Amino acid sequence: MIKFLIKGLIRDKSRSRLPIIVVTIGVALTVLMHAYITGFMGDTVEMNAKFTNGHVKVMTSAYAENMSQLPNDLALLEAGKHLEELRRRYPDFEWTARIQFGGLVDVPDSIGETRSQGPAIGIGVDLLSANTGEPERLNLKKSLVKGNLPVRPGEILLSDAFATKLQVVPGDRITLIGSTMNGSMAMHNFVVSGTVSFGIELLDRGTLVADVEDVRLALDMPDAAGELLGYSAGGFYDDDHTLAMADDFNASYKDSDDAYAPVMKGLSQQGNMGMYVQMSKVWSAYISLVFVFAMSLVLWNAGLLGGLRRYGEIGIRLAMGEEKGHVYRTMIYESVFIGLAGSLTGTALGLFFAWLIQTYGIDISGMMKGASVMMPTTIRARITPMDFYLGFIPGLISTVTGTMLSGIGIYKRQTAMLFKELEA
Amino acid sequence: MEINTMITIRNLEKRFPVGKDEFIALRDINLVFGAGEFAGLIGPSGSGKTTLLNILGSLDVPSSGEAVVLGYSIGNLNAKQAAKLRKEKLGFIFQSYNLLAVHTVFENVEFPLLLLNIPKDERNRMVMDALEWVGLTGKVRSKPPQLSGGECQRVAIARAMVKKPSLVLADEPTANLDAANSHHILKTMETLNRELKTTFIFATHDDKVISYLRRKIFLLDGRVDKDEVISAR
Incomplete structure (x- = not known):
């Protein structure tokens, strides 16, 4: 039975290759966008750190x-x-x-x-x-x-x-x-x-x-x-770690009223860099969230449509005597396979392009003429550990959720309508 | 006679809600089918023939009365038991074949046997036997889109017959076929009915099908209007 289902999955391109391509593209874009936003926001912070603020x-x-x-x-x-x-x-x-x-x-x-x-x-x-x-x-x-x-x-x-x-x-x-x-x-x-x-x-x-x-x-x-x-x-700024370190250092001098006693300040405690670090964190998270959400909707719908497309096939299987639970489970297994394959390929692809942008960067010097803030003229992506699993949210979870929702139709479906539906 | 009884229908009624009212699709149906019958439910659209076929196929349940198919009271079966009955004892033939397009002829016919967990060697033999009955052993590796309508319906018959079910339910099986193919299909089913003693029940209003039936049950407005047995064929 498993062999039969795998054959069907592989041969039906619109059930395997197309969904995998859609998931791959969605995941690759999610990973790339996250690395790009992290890099763009982080670059400006690092630039300031290197030239004026230090970590x-x-x-x-x-x-x-x-x-x-x-x-x-x-x-x-x-x-x-x-x-x-x-x-x-x-x-x-x-x-x-x-x-x-x-x-x-x-x-x-x-x-x-x-x-x-x-x-x-x-x-x-x-x-x-x-x-x-x-x-x-x-x-x-x-x-x-x-x-x-x-x-x-x-x-x-x-x-x-x-x-x-x-x-x-x-x-x-x-x-x-x-x-x-x-x-x-x-x-x-x-x-x-x-x-x-x-x-x-x-x-x-x-x-x-x-x-x-x-x-x-x-x-x-x-x-x-x-x-x-x-x-x-x-080489990268870690706000929580540096602030803790500053607290530790400053504790040694907390009782000193000497105006020349040393004091340590983290990057985010210097001038308006705190606001910028916070802003970069919030915007980075916000943009990534919006993108992950949008991609999730797309892949959720892909899973949903994939399930609905197979209404006829599922009807035949039910009429032949396959149990609803078995049909539903096989649909979920298939979507897990598609989600995993697409997420792995998409993550690899997204990381590859992110690595290219991290290594070679994108030159935006033309847009920076006359700028009064310290911003890099080359934007680079930054690959973080999150990029290795972030794509699985839309890629795997949304695809499977979409299929699960469309599969609920199997349970709600009146078997009495099978003949009529299958004649359509 | 009792030993050969396959289906017993007593005072069966089927009602469907339509808004606040109810539509009575079948009323006061009383029928008995014996083993090896080649019978048809005949009537115009809306006469209740597909509804009755659904109930006999455990795809629907009666609103009142009783339908006992192969010893199972359809109204008392849960979804799992109904699926088991369909899987083990019933075969279905649809108007539009409903073959799985990405699977070969062999795999389409093999599918009901996979659900029954029949061992591979036995499965292969049964599939080849079924394809021989319908004359399609030369098309084993073909896929449905490569076949004519008549060939597709023959594959559907092989799929319905491969597990040698006690009962085959066919809903307008010739509706999409030309006259020559319709006769070919009907002759195939008639032969299988004779040789394997499988009971066939059709829902139809096609004269070509009607001409092959040995029992004609005419339905009108949800009631049995006439029940004719033609013993001469």
């Missing part, structure tokens, strides 16, 4: 209160000692010192007169120490447009658009004019080693990237750092 950030309490003003006069002293302690307490995070600063870039001509000038924001990052992960984290190598990365003290990177505006090429000297940690005027010369384009409109307008030791020297901040950033070893 967690340690700074002085006073600095934290005025964080948006980048108050380096409130920077953390003995940064090296703090970094060591953080590495010891939280070894599953990578820790690094950063100094964010603002200033004016002056480009002198051959006789030292100002040739061009422009305001800039700068980041002091660890570029030169052994085993530093910063150039990779900021994707500096791939972002390089001209020249090369700094390899010795005194070298600096400029965003390519800014360099073009200032008419600067690698090898030129520039002067950074800013203020020291103590509030006095700072002037420091750098050699431009190269230009970079991050693909982030906000950064590409006017950014400097220099080694943190050079920035310390320029701004008179020996062993100080505005911020100590922590990045989870897995």
Whole structure:
């Protein structure tokens, strides 16, 4: 009997191949859409984490209160000692010192007169120490447009658009004019080693990237750092985990009334990033839910129609003496098979396309011109564990539910009408 | 006579609700069918012949009175028992063949035997026997869409006969066939009736079928109008 049913299932393309194709497409779209939304939302969060916020950030309490003003006069002293302690307490995070600063870039001509000038924001990052992960984290190598990365003290990177505006090429000297940690005027010369384009409109307008030791020297901040950033070893931001870690760290200093005592803040506790993280979670869940629901309806109907289409065949089987319960069960088994086959194929297909988008990305730089938020110009999907089972909700559950509902017709069906129906 | 009685119908009545009223499809039916009969329920549309066939086939139950088929009182059977009766003792032939299109001729005829869990070797032999009765051994691997209407109905007859049921119920079996095919089908069924002693009951208003019947039960407005036995055939 089972062989008979399997033969029927395989030979009747509209009962096997077509439903499997429909389920496969539905599941693949669900998986792909979820990975895409997760990646899109997560990319923006990660981008902010890499350039400014870290997954967690340690700074002085006073600095934290005025964080948006980048108050380096409130920077953390003995940064090296703090970094060591953080590495010891939280070894599953990578820790690094950063100094964010603002200033004016002056480009002198051959006789030292100002040739061009422009305001800039700068980041002091660890570029030169052994085993530093910063150039990779900021994707500096791939972002390089001209020249090369700094390899010795005194070298600096400029965003390519800014360099073009200032008419600067690698090898030129520039002067950074800013203020020291103590509030006095700072002037420091750098050699431009190269230009970079991050693909982030906000950064590409006017950014400097220099080694943190050079920035310390320029701004008179020996062993100080505005911020100590922590990045989870897995590379992805986990809000719950980082907030718990911040609570743990801050508990050590809860009784301190020192304005310069360190404080740790998770990414979602910094500025409006909390709102963005929440929004990205909610929207990601909402969009995925709507899509899963829509796909569920489609596949539910496919299951329903598949059952109704077989009304005649089921009528014959009932007339031949097959019990209703047996007919119903075989229909369910078939839909489980179709749902499983379609869900497995669809999940594999969806993951494949998601992997392609995760690896190669979709370039949206054309749409990002003039953007004032830090968003990536390449959208990438992000495959999460959920993508491995999410598709089974519409693929398996909805297909089987649709069949179960249409199968109820078997129980409700009056056998007395069989002759009449089968004559139709 | 009692030993050969297959069906006993006593004071049978069948009513259907129509809005707040009731439509009486069958009333005061009293009939007895013996083994090996080749009988027909004849009448115009709405005369109640299909309703009576449904009751005899355990597809419906009487509203009152009694129909005893092969010792089973139809009104007292639950769905499972009715399905068992159909599976083991009854064969059905439909006007539009109702073959399973994706299955071969062999598999269509084999299906009732699968429900009965008959072993493979015996099943194969029974299917081939049935196909031989209807002259279709050469079409074993063909599928219904590849067959003519007459051939399809012969497959349906083989399917109904393969388990050698005691009773075959045929509802307008020639309605979709031309005259030549109708006669071919009817001769096949007549031969099977003679050789296997299977009882055939038809619901029909086709003269070609009527001409083959050995018993003609005329129904009019849900009542038996006339019950003729032709012994000469």
